[in-house]
Amino acid sequence: MIKIALKDIRIFLRDIKGLLLTFLLPIVLITLFGLAFGGLARNSAKDRPANIYVADLDSSAASIQTIQKLDSLDEIALTPISLAVGKENVMNGNKLAMLVFYQGFGDSIESGGTEPVELFYDDARELEANLIQYALISNLMEIMGSQSIRKKIMKSVNQRFPDIDSSIMANIEDEIALQFTPVSNKEDTLSATTTIGSQIGSLKVSPLARKKSIDWALIQSFAGTAVMMLLFGVAAIGSSLLGERDEGTLKRLLYAPMNPLQILFGKMLYSMLLATIQLIVMLAFTVWVLGLEINGNLFYVFLLIITTAYACASFGVFIASISGSRKQAESLATIVILIMSAIGGSMIPLFFMPAFMRKMAVVTINYWSIQGFFDTLGRNAGFMDIALSIAMLLLIGTAMTVVSAFLFRKHIYKVA
Amino acid sequence: MIEIRRIKKAFGKTEAVRGVTLTVSKGEFFGLLGPNGAGKTTTINILSTLLKPDAGTVRIGGYDVQREAAQCKQLIGVVPQELALYDDLSAMENLIFWGRLYNIKRADAAERSLEMLRLFELDHRRNSLLKTFSGGMKRRVNIAAAMIHRPEILLMDEPTVGVDPQSRHQIYQILAQFSAQGITIIYTTHQMDEVEKLCSRIGIIDHGKLIACGTLDELRAFSGDSQLIVVTFENIQPDKLEMLKKKFSQSVKIADDRLSFKTENVAADLPPLISLCTELGLIIRHVAIERANLETIFLSLTGRKLRE
Ligand SMILES: Nc1ncnc2c1ncn2[C@@H]1O[C@H](COP(=O)(O)OP(=O)(O)OP(=O)(O)O)[C@@H](O)[C@H]1O
Ligand SMILES: [Mg+2]
Numbered sequence: 001m002i003k004i005a006l007k008d009i010r011i012f013l014r015d016i017k018g019l020l021l022t023f024l025l026p027i028v029l030i031t032l033f034g035l036a037f038g039g040l041a042r043n044s045a046k047d048r049p050a051n052i053y054v055a056d057l058d059s060s061a062a063s064i065q066t067i068q069k070l071d072s073l074d075e076i077a078l079t080p081i082s083l084a085v086g087k088e089n090v091m092n093g094n095k096l097a098m099l100v101f102y103q104g105f106g107d108s109i110e111s112g113g114t115e116p117v118e119l120f121y122d123d124a125r126e127l128e129a130n131l132i133q134y135a136l137i138s139n140l141m142e143i144m145g146s147q148s149i150r151k152k153i154m155k156s157v158n159q160r161f162p163d164i165d166s167s168i169m170a171n172i173e174d175e176i177a178l179q180f181t182p183v184s185n186k187e188d189t190l191s192a193t194t195t196i197g198s199q200i201g202s203l204k205v206s207p208l209a210r211k212k213s214i215d216w217a218l219i220q221s222f223a224g225t226a227v228m229m230l231l232f233g234v235a236a237i238g239s240s241l242l243g244e245r246d247e248g249t250l251k252r253l254l255y256a257p258m259n260p261l262q263i264l265f266g267k268m269l270y271s272m273l274l275a276t277i278q279l280i281v282m283l284a285f286t287v288w289v290l291g292l293e294i295n296g297n298l299f300y301v302f303l304l305i306i307t308t309a310y311a312c313a314s315f316g317v318f319i320a321s322i323s324g325s326r327k328q329a330e331s332l333a334t335i336v337i338l339i340m341s342a343i344g345g346s347m348i349p350l351f352f353m354p355a356f357m358r359k360m361a362v363v364t365i366n367y368w369s370i371q372g373f374f375d376t377l378g379r380n381a382g383f384m385d386i387a388l389s390i391a392m393l394l395l396i397g398t399a400m401t402v403v404s405a406f407l408f409r410k411h412i413y414k415v416a
Numbered sequence: 417m418i419e420i421r422r423i424k425k426a427f428g429k430t431e432a433v434r435g436v437t438l439t440v441s442k443g444e445f446f447g448l449l450g451p452n453g454a455g456k457t458t459t460i461n462i463l464s465t466l467l468k469p470d471a472g473t474v475r476i477g478g479y480d481v482q483r484e485a486a487q488c489k490q491l492i493g494v495v496p497q498e499l500a501l502y503d504d505l506s507a508m509e510n511l512i513f514w515g516r517l518y519n520i521k522r523a524d525a526a527e528r529s530l531e532m533l534r535l536f537e538l539d540h541r542r543n544s545l546l547k548t549f550s551g552g553m554k555r556r557v558n559i560a561a562a563m564i565h566r567p568e569i570l571l572m573d574e575p576t577v578g579v580d581p582q583s584r585h586q587i588y589q590i591l592a593q594f595s596a597q598g599i600t601i602i603y604t605t606h607q608m609d610e611v612e613k614l615c616s617r618i619g620i621i622d623h624g625k626l627i628a629c630g631t632l633d634e635l636r637a638f639s640g641d642s643q644l645i646v647v648t649f650e651n652i653q654p655d656k657l658e659m660l661k662k663k664f665s666q667s668v669k670i671a672d673d674r675l676s677f678k679t680e681n682v683a684a685d686l687p688p689l690i691s692l693c694t695e696l697g698l699i700i701r702h703v704a705i706e707r708a709n710l711e712t713i714f715l716s717l718t719g720r721k722l723r724e
Contacts, residue, residue, distance in 0.1 A: 003516050011504045014545075248498030252561070254466055255496075256517035257489040 004253070004266030005273065008237070012274070022278060026229040027285050033221035034290055037349070050132050053086040053098035054078040060106025067101070069143045075135045090122050097121035097132055110151060130351060215292055216349070216378065222286040223373035224346040226279055227308065227366045228337065233278065234271040234316030235333030241267050241317065242326040264317055264408045268401070271313035272306075279305045296376035300386055304376055307390050308369040311397035315365060318400035321407035340364040368392040417442040417569060417600045418463070423472030425458050432458040434624035435472070440602060440617075442568075445595045447615030448604040449710060451720070455624040456604040457497055460573045463602070464494045476569065490518070493567035495575045499554050500561075503547035507538060507557050510546060511564055518565035525564065532560040535590060552583040559587065569600045576610065588614060608710035620714055627717050636708045643705055644712040645677045645686055650699040657698070664692055669719030678716045 012018060054070075056063050071078045078099065081089075086098040102116035119136060121129035154173055241264070244250040253263050283305070286292045294301065319336065323329035341347050343357060344366025350358060361367040372389030375381035418440040425433040433455045440446045450456050461467040463474060465485040473480065479487040501510050511529035516522065533539040536556040546554060559575055576584050591614060595601055605611060611618050612632060619629040628635055649657075652673045660675070661668045669676045679685045682705055693700055706712045715721060 003513070007502070007505070007513050010509065011502060014504050248496055248500035249502060251466065251496050251498070252494070252500035252514065253517070255464055255489060255492075255494045256514075257486045257519075258517065 001258075001262045001266045001269060004263060005270035008240075008267070008270040009273070022229075022233055022274070023281055026225055026278065026282050029225045029229065030221045030282060030286055031290065033225055034218050034286075037217035037220055050075060050096065050128075050135070051077045051079060052132065053081040053089070053095055055081055055083040055086050055098060055100045057083060057103045058101045058105040062106035062109045063101040066105075066140070066143055070099075070136075070139060073139055076132075076139070087120060090120055093122055093124065095122070096125055096128055099136065111155065216351075216374070218286055218290055218292040219374055219377050220345075220349045220370070221290075222282060222292065222377075223370040224341075224349070224366070226282045227312070227344070227369045228341040228346040229282075230275045230278060230308070230312045231315060231337045231340065231365070232333075234275060234312045235319050235330070235337060236316075237267060237271045237274070237313075238316030238318070238320035239323070239326045239329040239333065241320045242323065242329055246326060260409065261405055264321075264405060268313045268317055271316050272309045275309035275312050276305055279309060292377065294377050296378070296380045300376045300381070300383065301373075303390060304369070304372040304386060304393075307393040307397070308365070308372070311365045311369070311393040311400075314397040314400040314404065317404040317408075321404040340366050343367075345370045362392075363396075365393065365396055368396070417444075417477060418602070419473075419475040420459075420463070421473045421475075423459070423462055423469040423474060425455075425462060425467060425469050431624050433462070433469070436621070436624070436626045437472075438619060438626060438629065440600060442600055443595070443598045445591075445601045445614055445616045446603065447611035447618040448602060448621055449606065449608060449611050449618060449714070450604070450621035451606050454606075454621045456606075456621060457573055458624075459621070460494070460496075460571050460602070460604060463571055464492060465489060490565070491567055492569045492571055493562035493565065495559050495562045495570070495572040497573040497577070499551075499558050501546050501554060501557055504545060506543045506545055507533060507549070508542045510557060511561055514561045515564035520565060528564050528566075529560075532563060533557075536560050537586065552579040555579050556583065556587065559590075563594070567599070570594060570602070572601065572603045574605055575603070576605070576607075608714070612710055618710070620710075620717065622714075622718050622720075628713065632710070635710070635713050638713075642678050642680045643682050643707055644716055645679060645682060645689065646674060646702075646704045646706060646715070647676075647689070647693065647700055648674045648702040648704075649693075650701045653698060656696045660692055660696055660698070664689060669716065671719040671721075676712075676715050676719060 054067055056067060067078060067080075070076055081098070083098075083100060086095070086100075089095045090098050098120045100118045100120065102118065104116055108116065117140070119129075119133060121132070123129075154169075157172060158169070241250070244253070250263070254260060283301070287294060319333045320329050323332055341364075344350075344361050344364030345353070346366045350361065350367065350370060353361070368389045372386050372393070375386045375389065418438075420436055420438040422435050422437050423433055424431070424435055436455075436459060448456055448459065458467065462469050463476070463481065465481045465488055468482060473482075475481070476488045477491045479491070481488045502513070505513065508526070508529050511532060512522070512525045515525035515528060520528070530539060530542065533542050536559070538553060538556060538560075541549065541553070546557065549557065555576065555578065559572070562570060562572075576587055579587065588610075591601065591603075603611070603615060615632075617629070617631055618635060619626050620635075621627070628638055630638060650673075654670075657670045657675060661670060665677065667678065677685065677689065686703075686705075690700070690703070708716070711721070
C-alpha cells in the first residue's frame with residue numbers, strides 16, 4: 001500500500017506541469033478570489049458607504065445618539081425617512097434597506113429589555129443586504145452594547161437578589177460603570193463583560209463576540225478554492241487507477257501477492273498525502289502572503305485538513321470506481337466537482353446563498369469543509385463546534401470508500 | 417508443477433476456453449500455440465489467479481489457484497501481453513518497484529534489478545525513463561519485471577510482439593538459460609517458429625480447446641508424419657469444393673479458397689485430386705506439398721492457417 005503510494009509520489013515529482021497545477025494554480029486562484037471578495041466587501045462597506053434609510057419612531061435620546069453614531073461610521077450612511085415611504089421605496093427597489101427604531105427603543109435600553117430594531121431589505125438584493133446586516137449588527141452592538149449591557153446586568157442582579165440593599169446595588173452599578181467607562185479600548189471591554197457575564201451566569205453576551213471581525217474574504221477564498229482544487233487533483237489520481245488498468249500495470253499489480261484492495265487504498269493514501277500537503281501549502285500562503293490571521297486552535301485546523309483530505313481522496317477513487325474508462329471518469333469528475341463547488345460554497349460564499357441552496361449543499365464535501373474552516377480559522381470554535389463538520393467529512397468519505405471498494409472488486413474481473 | 421483440469425471460461429456468449437486439461441511438469445518449457453482469439457490470454461489469466469474459471473481447477477506447485485492464490489502468486493512470474501510498466505519511472509525504478517511488491521528488501525531488489533538489466537543488456541540505460549526506450553527494449557524490461565522475485569514458474573503471454581529479430585534472438589537465449597536453471601515456462605504465441613525453436617513440449621489451442629499436445633515429434637506422428645497437399649484456387653466456390661470433398665475424401669479440409677489434404681503417399685493421391693479439380697471446373701492457382709511442421713500440423717488439424 002505504502003509502496004504504491006511512494007511510487008506514485010515519485011512519478012508525480014517528475015511531472016513539472018502537474019506540480020505547477022497542484023500548487024501554483026490554487027495559490028493564484030486564492031489570491032484572485034481574495035481580491036474579488038475583499039473588493040466586494042470593501043465596496044459596500046468602506047470605499048462607498050452603504051446608503052440606507054433610517055426611520056426613528058422612538059425619537060428618544062438613545063435612538064438619536066445611536067443613529068448619529070452609526071451615521072458617523074465609514075461603512076454606513078443613513079438617510080432619515082418616514083416608515084411608510086421608506087418601506088414603499090425599498091419595495092420598489094429604490095433603496096437597499098431601511099433600519100427602523102421602534103418606539104420604546106430608548107426605554108428598553110434603560111430597562112435592559114430587548115431593543116426593538118428592525119431591518120427591512122429588498123429581498124432581490126439579499127447578497128448586499130447580508131453584508132449590510134453584518135456591518136449593522138456588529139456596529140449596533142458596539143454602540144448600544146455598553147449601555148444596554150450595564151442595564152441588563154443590573155436588571156438581572158435585581159431579579160436574583162430582590163432583597164439586596166439599595167446602597168450595595170448602587171455600589172455594584174458604579175463598579176460596572178467603572179469597567180465600561182474607557183470604551184476606547186475594545187479588548188478591555190470584551191474581557192470585562194465576559195468576566196461579569198460568567199459571574200452572573202444568565203447574562204447573554206454573545207453579540208459582543210462578533211466584535212473582532214473575521215476576514216471572511218480570505219477564509220472563503222482559501223477554503224473554497226482549496227477544496228475545489230483538491231477535488232480536481234484527487235479526481236485525476238482516481239482516474240489514473242483506470243489509466244493503470246488500460247496500460248496493463250494494474251494487471252501486473254494484481255499478479256503480486258497482496259489484497260487487491262491495497263491497490264485502491266494505496267491510491268487513496270497517495271491522494272490523501274498530496275491533498276494534505278496541498279492544503280498546508282495553500283493555508284501557509286494565505287497566512288503568510290495574504291495575511292490571514294488564524295483565530296482558532298491550530299490542532300483543530302490540522303484535524304480539519306486531514307479529514308478534508310480523506311473525504312477528497314475517497315471522492316477520487318469513488319469517481320474512478322463508478323466510471324468505465326479514464327475519459328469517462330475525467331468528464332464525470334469535472335461535472336460533479338463543478339456542481340459540488342457551485343452549491344457547496346467554493347465559488348459563491350455560502351452565506352450569500354438562499355436557505356434552500358444551503359440545504360442542498362450539505363451533501364457536498366465543500367460545504368462541510370468550508371464551514372469547518374470558517375469555524376476554526378475565523379472564530380475560535382471549540383471542538384463541539386467543528387465536530388459536526390469533521391463527522392460529516394468522515395461519513396461522506398467512508399461511504400464513498402466503501403462503495404469504491406465494492407465496485408473495485410467487480411472491476412478486477414474487467415482487467416483480465 | 418502445473419495441473420490444469422477441464423477449465424472453462426465464457427465471457428457472455430463468447431466461450432473463450434472450453435475445457436482445457438493440461439499438465440506441465442517441473443523444468444518444462446511448454447509452448448501454447450494458437451491463433452488470435454484462441455483463448456491463450458484467458459488461460460494465462462486463469463493461471464495467474466486474475467480470472468476465476470467458470471469450471472475446472474488449476475493447481476500450481478500443489479496449491480489451488482483459487483483458494484491458495486497468495487502461495488501461487490509467489491511461485492509464478494507473469495509476462496503480460498501488454499507492456500505493463502511505468503513510463504515515467506526509469507528501468508531500475510520500475511524493476512525495484514515490482515520487486516518490492518513481493519516484499520523484497522529495497523537493497524536486494526536493487527541488486528536483483530541491476531542483475532536482470534545486465535542479463536538483458538540494458539544496464540547502460542538503467543537510469544533512463546522508460547518512455548525513452550524502444551519497443552524492443554521495453555519488451556525486455558517487461559520480461560525482467562516478471563523475474564525479479566525469482567519465481568519457479570514463468571508464464572509468458574506473447575512476450576516478443578514487436579521485437580526485432582536480433583533482440584528476439586537475445587530473448588530466446590535468456591529464456592533457454594532460465595529453462596536450464598530449472599524454471600518451468602509456459603510460453604504462448606501464435607508464431608510457430610518460436611515454439612519449434614524453444615519448447616520441449618507444445619500444445620495447440622484453437623477456439624478454446626487444446627486440439628493437440630506433445631513434443632514436436634509426437635505432434636508430427638499425431639498428424640500421421642505425413643505430407644500435406646495444399647491447393648489454392650483462383651476463386652471461392654464453396655459448393656464445388658463441397659462436391660470435391662464428397663467425391664474425393666472426407667478428410668479433405670477446406671477453408672476459404674484453399675483445400676488441404678494430408679497423405680502418406682503424395683505420388684498416388686496428387687494426380688487424381690488435380691484431375692477432379694479440373695473436372696469440377698475449379699481453377700488452380702497454386703499447389704504445394706509440405707512436410708509436417710507446426711504450421712501444417714495446425715492446418716491439417718483445423719484446416720486453417722495459424723496466422724490469419
Ligand atoms: N474480458 C473479455 N470480455 C469479453 N470477451 C473476452 C474477454 N477476454 C477475452 N474475450 C474473448 O475470448 C476469446 C479468447 O480471447 P483471448 O484473449 O484469450 O485470446 P488469445 O488467444 O489471447 O488471442 P490473441 O492472440 O489475440 O492475444 C476471444 O474471442 C475474445 O474476444
Ligand atoms: Mg492474447
